[in-house]
Amino acid sequence: MNIAIVGATGLVGREIINLCEEFLPKDTIYTLFASSKSAGKKLKVKGKDYEVKELAEDNIESYDISLFSAGGERSKNFAEIFTSKGSYVIDNSSAFRMEKEVPLVVFGINENTISQETKLISNPNCTTMGLVMALKPLHDKYNLLNIVPVAYQAVSGSGSEAVSSLIEEESLGEKLDSDYEKGFYDRPIARNVIPLAGNLTENGYSDEEMKFVNESRKILNIPELIVEPSNARVGVKTGHGIFCSATFEEATDVQEAIGLIDSFDGVEYWKDKLPTPLDAEGNKKVLVGRMRNGLSDNRILNFWAVSDNLLKGAAFNAVQIARYIVDND
Ligand SMILES: NC(=O)c1ccc[n+]([C@@H]2O[C@H](COP(=O)([O-])OP(=O)(O)OC[C@H]3O[C@@H](n4cnc5c(N)ncnc54)[C@H](OP(=O)(O)O)[C@@H]3O)[C@@H](O)[C@H]2O)c1
Structure with a gap:
């Protein structure tokens, strides 16, 4: 071969x-x-x-x-x-x-x-991939209607040059301030959160946010899926995290949802420890935690998913x- x-x-x-x-x-x-x-x-x-x-x-x-x-x-x-x-x-x-x-x-x-x-x-796209892995077993059971994902995208998602820039900024310690202009991104990323990942498109959403919209519809084969995304870049080296609020056609049950996620190959639910980007780094699985029912409606599930953007992503x-x-x- x-x-x-x-x-x-x-x-x-x-x-x-x-x-x-x-x-x-x-x-x-x-x-x-x-x-x-x-x-x-x-x-x-x-x-x-x-x-x-x-x-x-x-x-x-x-x-x-x-x-x-x-x-x-x-x-x-x-x-x-x-x-x-x-x-x-x-x-x-x-x-x-x-x-x-x-x-x-x-x-x-x-x-x-x-x-x-x-x-x-x-x-x-690496952010969409982690999310759809968590959504798929839930969609199969409850029928997904809409999602509100908020992504915390790691720096290695932008390639080697961005990682070198993060390391350089980290080496500045307290000397790094919000006026720093020599970094890979428009704003400093070490010790920081930039409330925009990717480039803005004409509709006011970034290309990274529009990938959530278009790619999740295509992968899950739900052309009418409603997606309301917000993507930030965070001063984390590797591991994209996503808080997602998902609304389904059917009423959901948190314990059942956790069971569905746990029995889906490639995804793992963490009950006893909060899964963070550092846990995800080097891990081939998508890690899910903090599963809750919506406060207003039991057809809503709110959860956190994190995965290594270089691996499953x-x-x-x-x-x-x-x-x-x-x-x-
Ligand atoms: N990083 C992620 O998490 C991630 C996730 C999903 C998809 N992707 C996609 O994967 C691709 C690579 O991302 P990366 O993070 O690995 O970036 P990277 O670390 O910057 O690596 C880029 C690679 O592309 C090569 N390259 C650049 N210009 C080239 C040219 N003119 N001809 C041939 N090769 C060239 C580079 O070779 P040299 O070393 O010789 O420059 C290097 O091997 C991108 O399309 C990115 O969108 C990345």
Whole structure:
């Protein structure tokens, strides 16, 4: 089996490398791509040194599966070249997520939308992914009508440059103040919360907030789902947290809801300890806590979910999809 990892030197790419070692066939041959600045760098996969290649048309051969995590522009420019040479492409960027014929796959929810005709597969946004994993077992039982998610997005969701900026800002200690302008974001992020994640769009919502709206509808297959999102960026390295208020058609029961979540593969309910981003970091599961009934209506469930944005939010889901293709193609 031949696997290409595009964006192999990035935060997501490096996690993909670790997970391939664990989940993909032992005799797999890897080809690693990144920008020209990384060409020639050596990275280890399964203890073997691989030289990173520049992502350029001349360097692209035929692969069975290619995992893309190098930004939307690279996906737009190169994914089709890879698929035309016979490769499945699992894309972590937002480039193709809302295209009708491209499956938007959360493994555990809708991997059955993958077929031999769907060579290009999109991996959802990291915040949406954690939330839909918690919502799916609840929706199956109570029929989801609307959600009000409030997200606390970690810095590693913005890539390696943002993490370096966070570390730099943290090193300033008390010297960091609200006038600091040298950081990755418009406002300082260490010891801080910026009440906007992503870029504002014309309707006053950010692109990150609109991903909640559009992607959760597509993944859960509820086109009429009402979504009222608010996304903040917080001074946390890894682990996106979400408070969600979800309204269902049917009356809900908290203990039953906890049981449903706990028995859904890939999600874990924490009763005795509050799950935080630090608990989620390095954990492949979505952690859920603080399940309560709405104060006004027992068709409402209010809860907290947190997950590692680099793992189930990106690399792990992509590798789960790759494994699914290996087993089913
Ligand atoms: N971070 C997350 O939590 C997360 C979650 C879901 C999806 N994603 C998506 O995954 C992708 C990667 O995110 P990341 O956090 O891993 O970012 P990152 O740490 O900044 O890594 C970016 C990767 O893209 C490569 N790259 C950049 N420009 C390139 C070019 N012109 N040609 C070839 N390769 C190029 C980089 O190579 P060099 O090292 O050579 O520059 C690096 O390997 C993005 O599309 C992002 O939206 C990220």
